[in-house]
Amino acid sequence: MPSFQGNGINLYFEQFGARTDPPLLLLHGIGCQLVQWPQSFIDGLVARSLRVICMDNRDVGLSEKLDALGQIDATALMSAMASGQPVVAPYTLADMAADALSLMDHLGLEDAHMLGVSMGGMIAQHLALGHADRLRSLITVMSSTGNPDLPPPAPEAAAVLVTAPPATDRDSLIAYQQSMWDVIGGERYRSREEGIGRLAPAAIDRMVHPQGFARQLAAIVADGSRVERLESVALPTLVIHGDADPLVPLAAGEDIAQSIPGAELEVVREMGHDLPESLIPTLVARISRFLHGIEAQRPVTPDRIRGGLA
16 A cells, blocks of 8 residues: 655555656645545546646545544634634644655655645645745645635535534435535536545545544634735746635635736636536646646756655
8 A cells, every 4th residue: 555654644645647757746625535536637637748646635535543633623613713713723734734745755756746626725835835945836726825804605615514414324424425515516517426526435435534624624724824925935836716616715716826926827617616527628738738838947857856766
């Protein structure tokens, strides 16, 4: 199994494509496992000559569970966020960024392109802020700066994140997760049919760990605004956001693009908080064009790889 000890915990990862192709590390959203990346998304990037690396974030999937850090009340967290009360989290988004760096070290990668979805985009921002020398570029998808002045999630989208499943048997958990994705995925595409919601059975069969979700939510809420710090980011940056996202409204993506000098903003019509199958060719084409444009400007030298598992 491709797991290792990094940043003091056990982390699980998988990689796809030729080791000589430019490396792209994918960071997923809250509670999501690497099996919740659509295979067509990974395959499309690999077909465009990219080495794709995925990991289970701490506390989910096959990476280490941090139950010893204590239980979290997700509903209380959302209330604190809505009222602007301070939150202390068991670990931080910066800690999760350090996990990603430890994976790069394990693979012997001096640097890599970084793509983060939702919470993963927030983790990627921390990498850009604290470890810009390890990033070739930054891509955020349906993410946010944490700016408290941004529009809030739609009430139904916020509620579904903290609503407990009615039961804990397999069928109930799958139905619960599919219903959640149907809500946050927006009205245009039914997630259980063509979005991340259709991957719920694979995720439930692989690992169920609701307290990991809650601790990750605490890390998001406790992080606060990154707006002022993002003004110092000098990396090539692409911001992708749907104009129909009920969980993280388009204004959040616009805020990232406005905060990072020179960032490109790609608005995807009718996309909610999801990766619908019919939009994946468009997303893959935009991402690969951006990354290969950066690669074309890099010095013509062998990939900068320091041994390891290259």
